[in-house]
Amino acid sequence: MDARYEEKTFENYFNNELDRKTSIYFPLGQVQEGIVGLDSAAHSKSWHLWRKLGYPFWFSPPFSGVELQDIANEMERYLSKEVHNIPAMKVNLLFQYKRPQFITMSSGAEWHLWKRKYFRYSLYAEQHALLSHIEATFGQDAVVLYAAPAVEDVSDLVKLKMAGTIIDNTNYRRASELNGHHRNTYIKAGTYSQACSKPKRIENFSLIELIENTEPEAQRENGQLLVKFAKRINSSMLEANGIGYLGTAFVHRMSQFKDYELERFSLFFAILTMSVFREVTGCQWIIPLSSSQNA
Known part of the structure; x- marks a missing residue:
């Protein structure tokens, strides 16, 4: 049973x-997950969402929403500050x-x-x-x-x-x-x-x-680690495309963002990639941190 x-x-x-x-470090926190989801974010009229993005407290419905690229730009700045202010990342756990x-x-x-x-x-x-x-x-x-x-x-x-x-x-x-x-x-x-x-x-x-017992890799900045890992995950999923349902589902889901040119927001796109990876595979992505703080 x-x-x-x-x-x-x-x-x-x-x-x-x-x-x-x-x-x-949980890269896929609740705030990020709620924002990077295309269905809930693009042109969203959620007042709570825009409050999280830093819009004024008096900013309230009705309004027409905000372009996804504007959201990506806000999230890129937020993520850049966040990953810089946490200890060195050690290894990716799935x-x-x-x-x-x-x-x-x-x-x-x-x-x-x-x-x-x-x-x-x-x-x-x-x-x-x-x-x-x-x-x-x-x-x-x-x-x-x-x-x-x-x-x-x-x-x-x-x-x-x-x-x-x-x-x-x-x-x-x-x-x-x-x-x-x-x-x-x-x-x-x-x-x-x-x-x-x-x-x-x-x-x-x-x-x-x-x-x-895992030691962080020397001379590797947190943001670079996240972006590099997400790109390699993306490559692995592309390799699986056409072989079975997981790769195909990943490619179809990511295709929804193709017209928005989000790749130029490297950290945001990395988190978006891993969010879709988790959505499709069910894998939780976690990164252990070093005990010493970054300068």
Whole structure:
């Protein structure tokens, strides 16, 4: 049976705890996401949106809206200040969150591996191929992880949230570790996994240690990191276009912005690219930060 909670609930609890336990940067904050969405931003008549963009408090409907390029220009200035004033960025993390099934009967296909109740989640072939390709392409510049809780129902999930132990009770697997498999199974966080169909034991690792032990690349400015990463993501998705639905969906979504010439707003366009990437793939993009402040 499926674990008895929503995947989005786990994702929100996980991200909130990660924010408290480590120094991270969410490039796709709620303000940016609301603004970069073409459907909600271009020619928008939302008074709240324009207040966020710095328009005067007396500026209120009815009015005809603002061109998307004007929004991009405002966001470019906002993002430039924001990324300059945060610590040095270390590495790009891409999380694919999974809500597992909880297998309670011996008829489960992988029961013989554990001989007890266990968790499992399936890999979607095209999605996994894309994530594995991104991991291979970026090397040390990106870590691509599946994250799945070892939690049966929402009451246990809430208890872990209150105790601040969601991260410790989550199973992590690098995308590359699951190449050639269609499922991953585990009994609890902190122990090894068994990837299937041909069983393979994969040792666990600490997410917090992974983040803390990663060093930022020397002589790389935050804005340049964001722009470079988004361009390479865009290239990876273009390579996937025509092969399957993810690449095709990404290209179609990005085509909506073609006539606006937004590429000249490099930071804004990078955030826009990653917003569409998340929308299409479901991957959360997170960047750990250095503990020392920029000058």
